[in-house]
Amino acid sequence: MKFNNSIFRFLLILLSSGCYDPQGENFIRVIPPVADGQAINLAGYSDSLYIFHDTTLTYQVEDGNLQLIRIEGFLNGESLFNNDRPTEIRLDPARFSNGSHKLKVEATFRSGSGSLADILNQETVKIEEDFDVIIDLIPPQEITIARLDTREGSLLIDWSEPDKKNFLRYEVKRLKKNGQNEWYNTLMDTPLYLGPDVTSFKDSTYVGGEIAYQIDIIGYNFNIPGNIADTSIQAIEIQFIQTNEDELTVGWSESKLHANIKHIMLGNAGGPYTYYSPEATSFTMNVGFGDDYPLGFTVVPKFGYEYAMVYQQVYLGEKVVYEGLGTTVEGIARTFKNKKIIPVRGYKSFLVYEVNDITRKIEAVHNFESYILQEPYDIIQSNLEYHFSETSDHFRLFIGRKVFNFNADFTLTSTLTLAANSEFSFAFGITISENNLASFYQWPGTSVLVNLATGKELFREATGSNILTLSNNGAYFVCGDKLYDVISPDTVQLLNTLPYPNVYQLKFNVHNSNELFINYTTSNNGDLYEINAGLITGSFSQVTSPHDFGYDPSTGFYGCVSNEYFYLFDFSSNSIIRRVRIAVPHRDIWLKDNFLYSSHGYILPL
Amino acid sequence: MRILFVSKLFFFMCSVLQAQEVNIFAEVNYGTFQMTSLKKFLTPPESYYLPLKVVDQFPGFVGLKAYGVIKFSDRFATGIFVGFTSTGGKSTYSDYSGYIDHKIKCSGFSIGSHNEFTLQYFDKWSLEGTFLMGATINQADFAYEYETSYFQSYISEKYRSVNMLFNPGLAITRQLGNVKFRGLISYELNFAGDLKAAESGEYLLNIREPVRVQWDGLRIGIAVGVGLNE
Numbered sequence: 001m002k003f004n005n006s007i008f009r010f011l012l013i014l015l016s017s018g019c020y021d022p023q024g025e026n027f028i029r030v031i032p033p034v035a036d037g038q039a040i041n042l043a044g045y046s047d048s049l050y051i052f053h054d055t056t057l058t059y060q061v062e063d064g065n066l067q068l069i070r071i072e073g074f075l076n077g078e079s080l081f082n083n084d085r086p087t088e089i090r091l092d093p094a095r096f097s098n099g100s101h102k103l104k105v106e107a108t109f110r111s112g113s114g115s116l117a118d119i120l121n122q123e124t125v126k127i128e129e130d131f132d133v134i135i136d137l138i139p140p141q142e143i144t145i146a147r148l149d150t151r152e153g154s155l156l157i158d159w160s161e162p163d164k165k166n167f168l169r170y171e172v173k174r175l176k177k178n179g180q181n182e183w184y185n186t187l188m189d190t191p192l193y194l195g196p197d198v199t200s201f202k203d204s205t206y207v208g209g210e211i212a213y214q215i216d217i218i219g220y221n222f223n224i225p226g227n228i229a230d231t232s233i234q235a236i237e238i239q240f241i242q243t244n245e246d247e248l249t250v251g252w253s254e255s256k257l258h259a260n261i262k263h264i265m266l267g268n269a270g271g272p273y274t275y276y277s278p279e280a281t282s283f284t285m286n287v288g289f290g291d292d293y294p295l296g297f298t299v300v301p302k303f304g305y306e307y308a309m310v311y312q313q314v315y316l317g318e319k320v321v322y323e324g325l326g327t328t329v330e331g332i333a334r335t336f337k338n339k340k341i342i343p344v345r346g347y348k349s350f351l352v353y354e355v356n357d358i359t360r361k362i363e364a365v366h367n368f369e370s371y372i373l374q375e376p377y378d379i380i381q382s383n384l385e386y387h388f389s390e391t392s393d394h395f396r397l398f399i400g401r402k403v404f405n406f407n408a409d410f411t412l413t414s415t416l417t418l419a420a421n422s423e424f425s426f427a428f429g430i431t432i433s434e435n436n437l438a439s440f441y442q443w444p445g446t447s448v449l450v451n452l453a454t455g456k457e458l459f460r461e462a463t464g465s466n467i468l469t470l471s472n473n474g475a476y477f478v479c480g481d482k483l484y485d486v487i488s489p490d491t492v493q494l495l496n497t498l499p500y501p502n503v504y505q506l507k508f509n510v511h512n513s514n515e516l517f518i519n520y521t522t523s524n525n526g527d528l529y530e531i532n533a534g535l536i537t538g539s540f541s542q543v544t545s546p547h548d549f550g551y552d553p554s555t556g557f558y559g560c561v562s563n564e565y566f567y568l569f570d571f572s573s574n575s576i577i578r579r580v581r582i583a584v585p586h587r588d589i590w591l592k593d594n595f596l597y598s599s600h601g602y603i604l605p606l
Numbered sequence: 607m608r609i610l611f612v613s614k615l616f617f618f619m620c621s622v623l624q625a626q627e628v629n630i631f632a633e634v635n636y637g638t639f640q641m642t643s644l645k646k647f648l649t650p651p652e653s654y655y656l657p658l659k660v661v662d663q664f665p666g667f668v669g670l671k672a673y674g675v676i677k678f679s680d681r682f683a684t685g686i687f688v689g690f691t692s693t694g695g696k697s698t699y700s701d702y703s704g705y706i707d708h709k710i711k712c713s714g715f716s717i718g719s720h721n722e723f724t725l726q727y728f729d730k731w732s733l734e735g736t737f738l739m740g741a742t743i744n745q746a747d748f749a750y751e752y753e754t755s756y757f758q759s760y761i762s763e764k765y766r767s768v769n770m771l772f773n774p775g776l777a778i779t780r781q782l783g784n785v786k787f788r789g790l791i792s793y794e795l796n797f798a799g800d801l802k803a804a805e806s807g808e809y810l811l812n813i814r815e816p817v818r819v820q821w822d823g824l825r826i827g828i829a830v831g832v833g834l835n836e
Binding site for chain 1: 656658662665693695697698699700710711712755756757
């Protein structure tokens with residue numbers, strides 16, 4: 001083996017020495033390249049480039065007779081070249097400061113000379129162009145909504161262009177209030193972006209209710225929240241007029257949001273619903289006097305799923321509402337000395353509003369809660385009674401066994417404690433005469449007539465009837481079918497027995513103490529009993545079981561309630577003058593000066 | 607055992623050489639070479655991206671040879687020879703930006719038997735017919751060189767092959783004392799083998815077709831020799 005290696009080395013030495021070396025040249029004359037006719041044009045460039053976001057510059061290169069193979073930008077000497085995208089010039093403004101800069105664009109062309117280096121793509125020609133660049137990442141001022149109202153049946157939001165347009169888009173935030181009364185963005189899951197040239201937005205999903213909008217400016221590296229603007233538009237403005245004795249026509253003119261509304265539903269939850277158009281619409285409904293009828297309309301949108309509700313109370317007559325001192329009260333003001341007052345009794349509460357009947361303003365509110373809370377038992381706290389009259393100086397509050405006596409300024413002047421008939425005594429069905437006698441039923445089971453001025457009881461019957469009353473002048477007291485003559489402030493004596501037993505309701509004519517209205521549990525008639533004559537002088541039998549009689553001295557007609565109607569009638573002719581449907585359940589209704597009044601604050605001219 | 611065999615062969619050869627006339631020659635010759643296969647390989651295709659041109663195409667070149675023969679009779683002598691020859695080719699392109707050189711250098715080392723038949727004696731002159739038979743070990747260096755002002759590349763790879771050679775010829779010899787001067791002419795025939803990579807590993811050149819070294823051609827040379835045991 002060593003022998004073979006030695007031979008091989010000898011041969012190598014021999015082979016490598018004195019070898020022929022091939023020679024010869026083949027020089028070709030080629031003209032070197034010269035740049036001529038090449039240029040770089042940036043799209044949109046006039047005096048300068050305005051850069052406010054990550055921008056890929058669009059360029060056009062005039063090759064001349066050369067071929068572009070690379071283009072590279074330099075801003076302030078810093079290369080913008082991206083190896084992955086060699087033909088793009090991408091400028092990220094966040095890498096540089098705000099203000100003016102010089103952009104140098106360098107285009108490299110294949111030389112095209114045909115030389116060896118050219119063929120090997122190693123020979124190139126370069127040209128350069130300089131451009132002015134302005135980088136602006138300073139955010140514009142926030143957007144303030146200039147106009148937020150309805151147009152062409154929809155809701156339009158307009159705003160002015162910001163002081164500069166160096167941002168990418170707007171984000172519209174559509175805000176509603178949550179249970180905590182805080183605004184939340186209903187478009188959070190599907191953000192709504194608008195282009196920077198847009199300055200208005202139509203909300204086709206809005207069909208009414210409280211809403212707000214905020215237009216945010218979204219920039220490359222900033223987000224400027226806009227100012228919130230809110231509005232509340234009711235889809236339909238409901239109007240109603242009385243078109244018949246017990247009929248209202250309810251309707252609306254074309255909705256301001258008609259283009260957004262599919263239909264309007266009326267009905268209780270779960271239906272059935274009646275569907276109405278957002279165009280001008282009307283319908284009729286029968287209602288009774290004395291209370292309101294709440295109507296709840298569901299406004300269904302054409303687009304989206306946000307329903308709106310429109311509530312409206314409709315009623316017969318005029319509704320009387322007083323406002324002031326941060327509150328409102330609905331009711332008929334009653335005269336108490338030189339004041340107009342509205343007592344409002346609630347559960348364990350009692351307020352008296354002093355109001356101005358002309359201006360419909362609340363001038364004072366008197367709270368009697370402290371008197372209520374003196375009583376320890378719920379049954380007493382929740383069964384207070386009060387009494388006052390136009391001519392009396394006294395406002396009396398019956399709570400349990402206590403009778404609190406207030407003067408015209410609602411200052412407590414005296415307190416009377418009634419005799420007890422049980423631990424939980426309280427009075428109801430109270431009638432007080434002008435001479436300060438009071439008749440009432442003391443629960444449980446006692447009929448009482450008492451002189452409030454002295455505290456002396458004129459009458460107490462432990463098993464008495466709870467049907468009892470007192471004439472306005474204090475001359476007569478009736479308990480069940482027994483008529484008593486109050487012969488002095490301290491004494492009563494039986495005067496007569498009413499013609500028929502089983503009385504259901506007794507009521508003196510407050511304008512004439514000689515007249516007692518009676519209705520019965522066993523008869524459908526309502527009778528007029530004249531005390532002086534000791535006879536029934538009138539009987540109204542045109543309706544079933546009339547009750548709550550009243551008398552209007554201005555017309556000489558009587559009034560009563562039967563079933564769901566109030567009747568104005570004439571006792572002497574036993575004839576109906578007028579019939580008015582009333583609300584069910586019945587409210588306190590009274591007749592005065594040819595008007596009908598409801599304790600809930602309604603007035604109806606007869 | 608091997609040492610014993612070589613020792614016996616040495617003593618046998620010495621006894622033979624002492625008994626016979628021995629001539630040793632050194633020869634310089636000039637040969638032409640066919641090299642058809644390598645010329646074709648060197649020539650760039652017409653579609654080549656540059657006007658590459660063959661500027662040197664395996665020309666004739668000087669070779670060396672040495673041989674020694676034993677004269678067994680007045681007419682016949684035989685011995686062994688070793689020889690060396692080389693040639694090469696080049697295709698090239700150059701301009702102001704750089705150049706491309708493709709070079710092939712070929713060299714061959716031959717060894718075999720040298721046989722002489724004396725055809726005629728003329729006093730101090732003699733005319734011999736020669737017949738050489740042996741093998742040539744070829745080496746071909748392929749060099750590819752690129753250079754521009756931006757780029758340089760040089761690739762060189764070696765390939766080898768072995769040829770069988772037959773070389774008949776005529777020689778005329780003039781003897782002065784025991785020094786002999788000889789002129790000769792012959793024609794060499796080769797049974798060429800394909801070039802193979804000389805070393806293992808990855809080769810960059812793409813030699814797709816079999817390429818052969820073909821030394822075939824006319825040889826003219828002169829030699830000087832010396833006679834031993836005369």
